[in-house]
Amino acid sequence: MDNDSRSGWSRQTFAVWSRAIRVRNLIGYDFAEGSVSRKLAHISYREAYPSLQILPRSRNWWARLKGAAPECIHLDENISWIAAVLPDTLYLRGKRANRREPVRPEVSLCFECLSDTFASELESFPGRVVAFEPDPAIFTQYFFVATTDFEAAGLAPETSAAINARLERSTETCRECSRGATWLWFSQEQIPSLDEVELISTAPGEVFCGKHGARKLLSAFEKFAEANIFYMNLPYGDAGTYVWI
Numbered sequence: 434m435d436n437d438s439r440s441g442w443s444r445q446t447f448a449v450w451s452r453a454i455r456v457r458n459l460i461g462y463d464f465a466e467g468s469v470s471r472k473l474a475h476i477s478y479r480e481a482y483p484s485l486q487i488l489p490r491s492r493n494w495w496a497r498l499k500g501a502a503p504e505c506i507h508l509d510e511n512i513s514w515i516a517a518v519l520p521d522t523l524y525l526r527g528k529r530a531n532r533r534e535p536v537r538p539e540v541s542l543c544f545e546c547l548s549d550t551f552a553s554e555l556e557s558f559p560g561r562v563v564a565f566e567p568d569p570a571i572f573t574q575y576f577f578v579a580t581t582d583f584e585a586a587g588l589a590p591e592t593s594a595a596i597n598a599r600l601e602r603s604t605e606t607c608r609e610c611s612r613g614a615t616w617l618w619f620s621q622e623q624i625p626s627l628d629e630v631e632l633i634s635t636a637p638g639e640v641f642c643g644k645h646g647a648r649k650l651l652s653a654f655e656k657f658a659e660a661n662i663f664y665m666n667l668p669y670g671d672a673g674t675y676v677w678i
């Protein structure tokens with residue numbers, strides 16, 4: 434079935450789509466920030482992702498001039514799954530905020546490269562996480578917000594309060610192993626949208642340790658036949674939530 438849906442994704446559609454991504458990258462490039470960011474500890478994509486195979490076309494002079502992000506080698510193919518990852522960056526009402534240093538650059542990845550590059554970091558995050566499965570038909574961004582940034586990131590106060598209450602509940606045991614649970618995962622079935630404040634308070638969810646929580650997230654993402662995620666980041670801080678828009 435996967436193969437069918439992949440072959441159904443025509444080269445022409447991909448060309449339009451990939452152009453849209455590059456345009457987005459161009460728009461997203463903040464020239465003003467470029468001058469400020471020199472003071473921060475930024476690292477090159479080669480240092481940040483040493484084992485990642487980069488598509489040469491995404492690093493040619495034109496791509497660099499546009500400030501476009503490097504892409505994994507597989508994005509040259511007929512592919513229907515792509516995510517732009519800014520691992521250390523959070524958007525606070527549209528402004529980039531760095532939440533870890535050194536700040537790794539944006540990179541566009543297929544699912545396999547996303548998993549190869551970030552799974553172990555995601556699995557070893559020691560903090561508590563409440564994660565919401567996105568609606569694959571409509572989501573464009575999936576990102577982590579630490580509790581300390583809930584307000585600045587624009588999370589609705591009643592949603593923040595409900596998530597905070599879940600983060601503070603006593604720890605259970607991971608449903609896959611004997612470790613203490615740090616993740617609470619809500620499927621689409623349990624909580625279709627973040628507006629469902631009542632459900633955020635009452636839905637049972639599934640509890641996992643850090644490793645199995647991260648694997649649950651990745652396995653949910655792997656099942657999406659198509660994805661065009663404009664922004665993903667990695668967890669930071671002591672506790673927070675993975676939300677989608």
Ligand SMILES: [Zn+2]
Binds near residue numbers: 506508546
């Ligand atoms: Zn790839």
Ligand SMILES: [Zn+2]
Binds near residue numbers: 607611642
């Ligand atoms: Zn576990």
